[in-house]
Amino acid sequence: MESITPNTQDNKCTVKPSEQEILNAIRTMMLAIGEDPDREGLQNTPDRIIRMWQEIFRGYDATKKPRITTFKNSAHSTEMVFDCGEYYSMCEHHILPFFGKYYFAYIPSAEGRILGISKIARVVGYCAARLQLQERLAREIIDMLSAALDDKAEGFAIVMKGKHMCKTMRGVKNKGDMTVSYFTGCFKKNRQLRNEFFQMINMQ
Numbered sequence: 579m580e581s582i583t584p585n586t587q588d589n590k591c592t593v594k595p596s597e598q599e600i601l602n603a604i605r606t607m608m609l610a611i612g613e614d615p616d617r618e619g620l621q622n623t624p625d626r627i628i629r630m631w632q633e634i635f636r637g638y639d640a641t642k643k644p645r646i647t648t649f650k651n652s653a654h655s656t657e658m659v660f661d662c663g664e665y666y667s668m669c670e671h672h673i674l675p676f677f678g679k680y681y682f683a684y685i686p687s688a689e690g691r692i693l694g695i696s697k698i699a700r701v702v703g704y705c706a707a708r709l710q711l712q713e714r715l716a717r718e719i720i721d722m723l724s725a726a727l728d729d730k731a732e733g734f735a736i737v738m739k740g741k742h743m744c745k746t747m748r749g750v751k752n753k754g755d756m757t758v759s760y761f762t763g764c765f766k767k768n769r770q771l772r773n774e775f776f777q778m779i780n781m782q
């Protein structure tokens with residue numbers, strides 16, 4: 579009998595299945611789609627999927643959480659800091675990939691701390707390595723980065739463009755493109771600042 583660990587924080591029960599149970603479940607899924615899990619090409623596929631999940635779903639593992647380096651804002655700068663890059667995630671409705679570019683900016687507090695810029699991509703990658711909604715992903719990235727600055731930065735902005743395979747591969751087969759944005763602090767209050775951020779995005 580599998581032990582059940584109650585997760586008292588959010589009142590859920592989590593059962594960690596054994597590796598054999600996961601292998602069997604993947605085999606069952608192959609049978610469900612009409613495959614023969616024992617044919618040569620598929621023999622090691624369940625095992626490969628388990629190894630791959632460890633990487634693409636590392637966002638559930640608190641020990642893989644990136645350490646966010648921060649520095650004292652010794653120049654007392656309140657200029658916009660901008661970063662952009664790519665992300666890859668999995669949609670929680672279909673467990674299919676969605677991916678695209680993210681555009682991030684923040685304004686540090688003059689008397690506070692600043693982010694090590696290379697850590698932003700790590701935080702994006704970590705938050706994306708879960709079953710996600712694009713909107714929640716944007717918010718979780720900002721929440722994690724804001725917390726690293728003790729929620730003292732003047733404001734954060736993120737725009738995430740995403741191509742959803744669940745839309746491009748199936749159903750209506752539209753392009754599956756979606757853009758979400760999330761703003762806090764001065765970016766939420768100040769339209770001029772948001773426009774500067776959008777101009778930075780258009781320059782990329």
Ligand SMILES: [Zn+2]
Pocket residue numbers: 669670671672673674742744745
């Ligand atoms: Zn989906």
